[in-house]
Amino acid sequence: MHKDETHQHMHGYGIYILVWFGLLTLTGVTVAVAGINFGALTIATALFIAAVKSYLVLTIFMHLRIEQRAFKIFLLVALFFFVISIVLLFADYSFR
Amino acid sequence: MNTEEHTVSHVHRDDIGSRMGMWLFLFTELLLFGGMFFLYSVYRFMNTEAFHIAAKELNTLIGCFNTAILLTSSLTMALSITAIQKDKKGLSIFFQLLTILMAFGFLVNKYFEWTTKFHHGIYPGSDTLLSMDSGEILFFGLYYVMTGLHGLHVIIGAVLIGIMTRLTAKGVITKDSFVKLESAGLYWHLVDIIWIFLFPLFYLIT
Numbered sequence: 001m002h003k004d005e006t007h008q009h010m011h012g013y014g015i016y017i018l019v020w021f022g023l024l025t026l027t028g029v030t031v032a033v034a035g036i037n038f039g040a041l042t043i044a045t046a047l048f049i050a051a052v053k054s055y056l057v058l059t060i061f062m063h064l065r066i067e068q069r070a071f072k073i074f075l076l077v078a079l080f081f082f083v084i085s086i087v088l089l090f091a092d093y094s095f096r
Numbered sequence: 097m098n099t100e101e102h103t104v105s106h107v108h109r110d111d112i113g114s115r116m117g118m119w120l121f122l123f124t125e126l127l128l129f130g131g132m133f134f135l136y137s138v139y140r141f142m143n144t145e146a147f148h149i150a151a152k153e154l155n156t157l158i159g160c161f162n163t164a165i166l167l168t169s170s171l172t173m174a175l176s177i178t179a180i181q182k183d184k185k186g187l188s189i190f191f192q193l194l195t196i197l198m199a200f201g202f203l204v205n206k207y208f209e210w211t212t213k214f215h216h217g218i219y220p221g222s223d224t225l226l227s228m229d230s231g232e233i234l235f236f237g238l239y240y241v242m243t244g245l246h247g248l249h250v251i252i253g254a255v256l257i258g259i260m261t262r263l264t265a266k267g268v269i270t271k272d273s274f275v276k277l278e279s280a281g282l283y284w285h286l287v288d289i290i291w292i293f294l295f296p297l298f299y300l301i302t
Contacts, residue, residue: 010181020171027163034300046296053292061174061285078123082130093138
């Protein structure tokens with residue numbers, strides 16, 4: 001079990017460089033897109049790209065992809081409550 | 097721990113538990129920064145125009161540059177772990193030092209960014225700032241607190257990685273035992289993720 005774990009718990013150099021390249025490209029996209037006015041969608045686009053970047057960092061750089069399932073569940077629970085909080089907050093502020 | 101049973105059976109090690117502990121700590125960081133992001137989103141919702149005007153004061157170029165620095169430092173941090181896994185101690189130390197160097201570069205940029213703003217008279221409690229619209233005061237308040245707290249995390253992260261470099265050099269962190277380096281890495285990547293959100297929310301809303 002442990003042997004498999006250590007063996008599995010490994011990424012090559014290549015995938016990191018690939019992800020880094022992707023992250024820089026997405027940063028470029030965010031900056032380019034920020035100049036265009038989509039109205040209400042502008043912030044949504046920026047947040048969407050930031051979420052994609054975070055997903056890349058979490059799964060590859062932070063090894064979540066090859067981590068045990070419990071780690072993924074933990075993170076999903078944490079994010080679930082985070083999203084609940086912000087949804088309730090805006091449900092409150094939007095209807096005042 | 098199969099590998100250890102042959103040598104020292106009394107040494108207890110739980111790498112998965114250590115990493116999980118680190119993740120749990122990172123969730124508390126999510127609460128810390130999350131609260132501020134809530135504050136930011138509500139204030140921005142109520143002062144949309146003022147936030148746009150105030151954000152024009154920020155230097156997008158420095159913001160971009162710092163984003164690239166931080167993303168690259170995350171790369172070198174991840175590479176240092178692969179290097180130690182492949183038993184390349186020297187290479188791992190090299191990557192760790194590069195990460196610290198970039199953390200330092202980030203802070204130097206931040207220093208110049210903040211001092212420029214101070215010269216323009218924009219700092220918490222200044223007359224120039226207080227004469228602005230209340231929405232703009234809120235924007236700069238959040239800007240200083242959030243990037244300041246993030247900067248503090250960059251300093252802590254750099255110190256942590258420095259300790260890891262020393263442990264790697266002393267042979268405490270090795271091919272078979274690198275969970276400390278991994279945890280420091282997790283912290284560093286979290287700092288990166290926070291910046292991934294701070295950057296568009298403060299620098300790119302003009």
